[in-house]
Amino acid sequence: MASISLESVSKAYARKRVLAEVSLDVAEGEFVAILGPSGCGKTTMLRLIAGFEQLDAGAIRFGREQVASPGRSVPPEKRNVGIVFQNYALWPHMSVADNVGYALKVAGVSPGERRRRSVEALATVDMDMLADRSPADLSGGQRQRVALARCLAARPSVMLLDEPLANLDVHLRAAMEREFSAFHRRTGATMIYITHDQSEAMALADRIAVMDAGRIVQFARPRDLYREPGSEMVARFIGNGLVLPVSDLRADARPGHVEVDVFGRRHAVRARRGQAPAAAARLSVHPDDLVLASDEAGGFDAEVERITYRGSHIEVHFRPRRAPDLSLSLHAPHDRAIEPGARISVRVGDGWVLPDAA
């Protein structure tokens, strides 16, 4: 296993900048998820790390060895990386065991040893009984397991996964998520995992890198990403985040907290230590942080726009009286009878002042 570091990596396709000075340090054995909107350059970054694409500027290191710099690149077959592809990429003309053992065959391992290690790798994903099947005769989840075993059998120093669960249905995803988690604990592999799915990233990763338009905008632990987003893009992207305009920001007695004016009501919210007072700021909140106040004085005035039934709770869409063009939502328990058009009072239970707007 090895650590991976990207140093100001840039990449352009036909003059179009796809990655702009991306730096990322992944520790040995760490599980890092890459999250970001479609087309932001996630796959390109993964292919650069694997060696399928050449970078234009910067450098990539595995451990202490530099594997890529402009004009010099260790080819993929020499990098000892493992990849799990979105569509599995199992070779249809080989059996499951041959697929898993191919890297060993290339490395010149004897057939007996190869078979033993293939079956061993298949056993870690509970697929050793199906070693002699053809990939065409497997279900989607089984194929993904074989792809995982194939990656594992080669004992790569780095494992790269590009949306490995995107083609599976919801139930299978949950099962495979557990599988990945256990797999990472067992092998201690350094893993870089690309996904569209935030909850998947939150559940699996030690740290998450959020990308936007070819840059890494924040690289942090899942909890920090949710509670303390570094920019408005991250705040909106993670957990259906909302961003509210607030004013008259003043220091609070507690460290790490400030007092702000939200649509005419004073609230105490979290902020960076050493946050300077300001006339205006932007506040990051999530629908769960907004609560219905029991009395009118408890929160700011708003009008209910519509209600969506969500099973465990109801989602209330509303507009603040002070800012009628802003559409927000909160989660309320079923027992509150709320009608569209009703006046409500909303309190901000928890919020985070975005540092860049302050």
Place this chain on the structure above:
Amino acid sequence: MADLAAVMPGERRQLPALRMGAETLVLILLAVFVTAMSIAPLTRLVLAALAPEGVPDLSHAWDVLARPKVFRAALNSLHVALLSTVFAVAVGGFAAILTVHCSMRLKAIWVFGFVLPLMIPPQVTALAWVQAFSPTSPVLGLLGLALTPGSRHPLFSSWGIVLLLGVYNAPLVFLTVRAALHRVPADLSEAARAAGAGRMRVICTILLPLARSGILAGAAIAFVSAIGNFGIQAMLGIPARFPTLITLVYQTLNSYGPAALSDMALLSLLLSLITVCGIAVANWLGRRGDLRVEGLGRPAEIDLGGARRWVEAGAWLYLITTLLLPLSALFATSLVKGFGQELTWATVTLENYASALIRQASIRDAFATSFVLTIAAVLILGVVSLFLAYFLSWRRGPVVRALQMAAELSYVLPGIVLGVAMILFFLKPLPLVGVSIYGTVWIILAAYLSNFLALALRPLLGGFAQVDRALEDAARVAGAGFLQRMRDIVMPLLAPAMVAGGIIVFMSALNEIQVSILLVSSSARTIGPMIVFLEEGGSSTLAAAVGCLMVLIVLLLMSVTSLFSSRLPKGALPWLD
């Protein structure tokens, strides 16, 4: 920044010394192959035509091209090519509509019969027609329809050439139009029916306009094929004293030998120019107002109603006259001792077959040479096209694109032009070896490799388009190098496409006449030109036997491939629906 570079000299050493990987090496070999087989000979042809003495000399070119004989031949070429294209488009288009949209009984058999002429060597077709419609025809004679003896053969005329070229090329148009019609979604014609349009109106206002690009593409192919069809033009045109460019090239070599090479180069260039213009015009017409519709599923059904019986009868009558009648005449002729002899139980003999297969060493050798050359071409082109298609599909760059264009050019230009280019390029002794391959089988092999590379390439390009490139990436991260990936992953995945390409190359090389007609010598003969030589030498019955044997080989090959058609890529072989 400059200072920084100066204090870090160690950075320099990180750059690798230029080490050539297997991939680069293969690319270089491909470039050398295509250059030697296509680019260099064709360049040599242009140089020989426009600068015969090494300096550009257009006055010489003008002298040759302005000769009345050349002018007439060029007009004749255009005449037969254009008219036969009209014929082929009409018949092929009608057949496509009939088989795609109409309910017709025994459709699969009819399609097989309709496409079959494409697989039969054109000189065999010509021979069969000549024998079927000759005054002493054994078959027409049985029917009591024989022409009056002593009259001129009706097919030895420009109309005969037009008719045969049209019949030969109609399946080409049929195949492209059929593919285009299959892409027209059924609901478009159903909407027209719902709007009150009748059968004919739907065909004329909906189906044909939407299949226009397919029709024009088919017309271009038919035109190119007609211009370069040596077998029919020579078998009918030479006795009819109706010279075309292609027969003029052939007769120039026959009368003057390699001394007239620069004249032949000029004629070839003119022929190439007409070919390229034909393709360009069709492309231009096709692109104007091209309507692209893509639909999948079942094509619209047009009910023929009461007309069905008549349409079916016409369709089968066409097959009987264009296929059954000529082939049975050919067969009948091959069974008698002398041409014109009546076929009865008393005259029937297998003498001709015995001569062809056993007694006549030259025919036996021609068969053997053709087989060996064909198999060699199939094997070499299989490997070359696999690598070339790989680069074209997954590592596209300017070099491989240029190689593909050269391969395509060698394919669309008339085979006889390629023959002239090959003579010009290979006439001088090869460097290193010091001997010339002109007059040996090697020059024929080189011409095959040049001519048929594009044919072998096509199914493979289609195959690569259907393979997920991640399969190769996965092998790369498993540590496999270029050649290992090709052997373990790419080749097994593309084996069906390679086989399909091999079958097509096999058929084409075995049947061809136009490529090798200029290259054969007494020591190196292929079977294609043999029929022309036998017919010219007056051995019609022997020529018929050889023709029957070739048809037999084609039929055998087609039925063998039909047996494992499910393993081959869909649509790769024209006779399999």
